[in-house]
Amino acid sequence: MVKDTSFGSRILDFIVHAVMVFVVLITLLPLLHVVSISFSNPDEIMRGRVGLWPADFNLDAYFTILFENAHIPRSFLNSVIITVIGTVLNVLFTTITAYSLSKRDLLFRPFFLMLSVLPMFFTGGIVPQFLLIKSLGMMDSVWALTVPVLISSWWLIIMISFFKNFPQELEEAAKLDGCGELQTLIRIVLPLSMAGVVTIALFYGVSHWNSYFSAMLYMRSYDNYPLQLILREIVLQSTMAEQLASQGNAALAEDMSTKLTPESVQYATLVVSIVPMLVIYPFIQKYFVKGIMIGSLKG
Amino acid sequence: MGKSNWKVTLLALVMVVAATGCSQANNGNANEPDQGTEPTADGGASGGDAAVKISVASMPKYPPNQIPNDYIKEVEKRFSMQWDFESIPLTAGIEKYNVMFASGDYPDFIPNMNGPTSVAKWASSGYLLPIGDYIDKLPNYRKLFSDEDWELLLSYGSTNGKLYMLPSVASSDPMTWIYRKDAFDKAGITAFPATMDELYETAKKLKETYPDSVPIGVRGGTENGGVKNLMNGFRQAFRNPQSSNTRGFWNDPDQGGKVVWNMASPKHRDMLAFIAKLYKDGLIEKEFATLTQDQWKAKRLTGKVLLDFQYASHTVDPGYALTDIPGGQWEYARTLPSASEQPALEFKPLNFSLFGPIFSSKLADEPEKLDRILEYVEWGATPEGQLFHQAGLENVTYVNEGGTLKYKDGLDRQKVAEQYGFDWWLSQSDDFLKSDAGYLKKQEAMKEFAANFNVTPKNAPLTEEEQETVNTTVSALEDVALQFATKAVMGMVDISSDEVWNGYLNDLEKVGLSQVQAIFEKYLK
Structure with missing residues (x-):
């Protein structure tokens, strides 16, 4: 590849790099500020002395959330369980369905495809889903958060496209060696499709990790709450106090606003909720880059 | 290949039905009676002693760590009720309650609802019992308010001319x-x-x-x-x-x-x-x-x-x-x-707060359940009931030291609410707060400041x-x-x-x- 060293190209390179640095900074600085607050002394936070570096470094907020607040470690574990179970089921069901639907000679394929795509445009709505989950006896269980979202139409279509581009010759060779459809999928197709599988696993995982609304509807016991729901409640305390005050409920508002979770603890919880996803990315980056390109080129 | 096609077709059918069915189906159970709200006999006991099964959703400020807790067990024991209890904290917002009411699958009793606008909406939709019609059965509760305050309360708390919630006594603190x-x-x-x-x-x-x-x-x-x-x-x-x-x-x-x-x-x-x-x-x-x-x-x-x-x-x-x-x-x-x-x-300042119990309209057809709940509410309005809710159980959550009642060492309001489930309800307990400096200051200030409240x-x-x-x-x-x-x-x-x-x-x-x-x-x- 010939490198373009012209003046115009250099200027363009400079602009591109400058924009990239700017984007990185505006993304990174708020995150640094959050981390910095979580490691700072609450008095310094109150005095507004925390910037990008912790002021009077201490770990009290982390001790609070890990050892004093019983809900946060428990909810962290719940989030891990929900994410792991949910993602495994998502990947399993999405790949199997996508593989089937990628076969052009599948009977009634157009009908199944249409049926798969429909939920992208119409959903049953919250109330029917709430009743369904309740009548299926799934309330307050991990199944209420994973089963209704087993397959995302969007990722299903992406995977169908991925499997369609899989070399037919490899599948035929596997069948000549005696593999059935399922064996072909498990032994040949999936190992060679890791880029796509890992990419959808990541997106499914992030979606489970960040989800709170379903948990709010279907979880009854505080012990089963995921971390994001606890975090939401912590963050909403101050908003709630202001709402109560605007309703004229001054005493309750004052009561609530004097018992707010300290800012350092709020931010430490936020950091704890971000870390697992940050840790996972580097390990799957090599698949992720390939996987995200799925469907970007024809042929 | 034909056999394989059928296998794949079947597999696809199962998967697609699983995917679409789970996200869209409505199995039509909305109108079925809630099995959980049927009265059940407790150990074969008859008549008034039978434990009545009641679905309860609570909107606490401090969510309990575990359910059932001492508060639930104690109320169940004292009033022969069996609570199917769910905690949906104040900070969780009103969305879940809205879904429950819209689905027709809502609790019999919410002891501490804080959402006057939502209450009015649910009342207008016929989900709530006009509890004001039953006020004769709640003399202790009614006595918490003066006649003048009651009139004001009816004016503020009514929807379509009827009272659908029981407001709490406000502990005013003048600004x-x-x-x-x-x-x-x-x-x-x-x-x-x-x-x-x-x-x-x-x-x-x-x-x-x-x-x-x-x-x-x-x-x-x-x-x-x-x-x-x-x-x-x-x-x-x-x-x-x-x-x-x-x-x-x-x-x-x-x-x-x-x-x-x-x-x-x-x-x-x-x-x-x-x-x-x-x-x-x-x-x-x-x-x-x-x-x-x-x-x-x-x-x-x-x-x-x-x-x-x-x-x-x-x-x-x-x-x-x-x-x-x-x-x-x-x-x-x-x-x-x-x-x-x-x-x-x-x-x-208003001497009441639109924060308190609401009751399902289904209770109108279930007098035994309703009576049991009203009995509990009525007791909750007595000094004994106020102390129970605010402080919990003597020597478990609070102690009496020479006539001064206070939380046990290591406990405070939040911990008592989280660990045992108790928190003040309907009215704060004078007995418990008589040695609380903040409470006494509020009372003093309300008296001293009374002349300034001229509108x-x-x-x-x-x-x-x-x-x-x-x-x-x-x-x-x-x-x-x-x-x-x-x-x-x-x-x-x-x-x-x-x-x-x-x-x-x-x-x-x-x-x-x-x-x-x-x-x-x-x-x-």
């Missing part, structure tokens, strides 16, 4: 000027100012004595919270108080009882001009528009604030104690200073449609008004200019001031 007594003494100020001019002079004197201070502090807040809190201290003096329940619309006695919006009144303009003068002279918090509550608290604790418009109980609140300032002492003003020769105006608030029982219009329009009006107020105080616009003021009024008109005013004029007569 007044609190000031650093030690700083006043040092500056040679012997009495709290009676007029705005005196307040201005006092602030100047304090600034001279304490140059590093902000004489008048402002409790910060998110969005426009800072300017709102700033104005809270001056509205009464300019005879233009804030009525939260009617979003600032009220009958101004100085305009012959005409309905006005307080932030569009000429009195508001006078007030802004006065505050702008204080701001210009460095006598109020310069960062009032952006200050957070934590920053404000830090200023209070470090002695930077000498005057603050706050709850009277702050003067004894350990959270605001001046432990780092030798001799530092807060005191509260017994009267509100005025900007004119006429006295300041302030609304009388009786009125209610506007808006229809659902009106409520929506009011919510949307007044929020927009407040945005315009609070931004204007911020600019006026900071001197970014000249409040003395008629052109500026008329421009502001025009902006309010464009947002819909007249439309909302017309709605309130229907009710505030």
